[in-house]
Amino acid sequence: MAYSYDPRALIGRAVGAARIGLDVYSWAEEQVVGAIRHGLDSIDPADALEEPAPDAVAEPAKPDPNSLNGKMTRLLDRALDQNTKGSRAELYHHLLDQLVADEARILGALSDGSSSPMVNVFTWLSPRVPGRAVLENASLIGRTANVALPQMVPQYVSHLLSLGLVEARPEDPELATEYEVLMAESSVLAAVKSASRGPLAAKVEKSTLTLSSLGASLWAATMQDDGL
Structure with missing residues (x-):
């Protein structure tokens, strides 16, 4: 059986395949852009500018007040607020407590x-x-x-x-x-x-x-x- 060669038919099929590819690409692009837009719309601009809630930020661990570090920290903190008279009074009280x-x-x-x-x-x-x-x-x-x-x-x-x-x-x-x-x-x-x-x-x-x-x-x- 003889087959006839028709160049115009091949060109037509190629053009059709190209159109289908362009349609698929356009549909995929629309889906991606839509998903991104939906994600951006779900974000409240005010929420984006707010700082994390205080309870979400991990606070530094406080030293045990009965540990050596805790006692030294309390002494140093108290020293910042003491004047000469206050320091002398604390010393005298400490001495009297030992007698x-x-x-x-x-x-x-x-x-x-x-x-x-x-x-x-x-x-x-x-x-x-x-x-x-x-x-x-x-x-x-x-x-x-x-x-x-x-x-x-x-x-x-x-x-x-x-x-x-x-x-x-x-x-x-x-x-x-x-x-x-x-x-x-x-x-x-x-x-x-x-x-x-x-x-x-x-x-x-x-x-x-x-x-x-x-x-x-x-x-x-x-x-x-x-x-x-």
């Missing part, structure tokens, strides 16, 4: 500017080298202050020294009689006996106990009714 009644009595007994004899008793490691302390900060201030626990005077004095409320000064020759009384105290005699080694007697270091400048300022502040 017992007998220690307050000792401060009161020294508040008039007086001093009290004090001794430390050491053993000897050699004729020229003192060893360990057998008794430290024994003083007659317990009698002067009429403390309730006289046997605790060395501990009271040690604590007050550590707080900087009292200070040890060199031996005062004018207190010679008081030193003799102190050396006759049973606790001092026992310490001297314990620290002696044969011919080597215990080493006794004498000093005087006085109120420090911090102790004096604290005492003066507590005697004023100024709200501190």
Whole structure:
């Protein structure tokens, strides 16, 4: 069977296929543009300009107030608002919170500017080298202050020294009689006996106990009714 070749028929079919392709492309383009337009129309311009809601923003974690960092943060924050008077009042309150009644009595007994004899008793490691302390900060201030626990005077004095409320000064020759009384105290005699080694007697270091400048300022502040 013979087939006739017709160029015009081929051209016609090609043109038809091209038209179908253009129609499909136009339809697809309309669908894409429509979808984009629909998405833009669904957005409220006012909402687009608003900032995220506060609850949507993650807040930084606050330090535990009982942790080391939390306590230091509170101290630093409080320091920003404090003046000299406020800082001094806070210091005085902190010092007073660490005292017992007998220690307050000792401060009161020294508040008039007086001093009290004090001794430390050491053993000897050699004729020229003192060893360990057998008794430290024994003083007659317990009698002067009429403390309730006289046997605790060395501990009271040690604590007050550590707080900087009292200070040890060199031996005062004018207190010679008081030193003799102190050396006759049973606790001092026992310490001297314990620290002696044969011919080597215990080493006794004498000093005087006085109120420090911090102790004096604290005492003066507590005697004023100024709200501190």
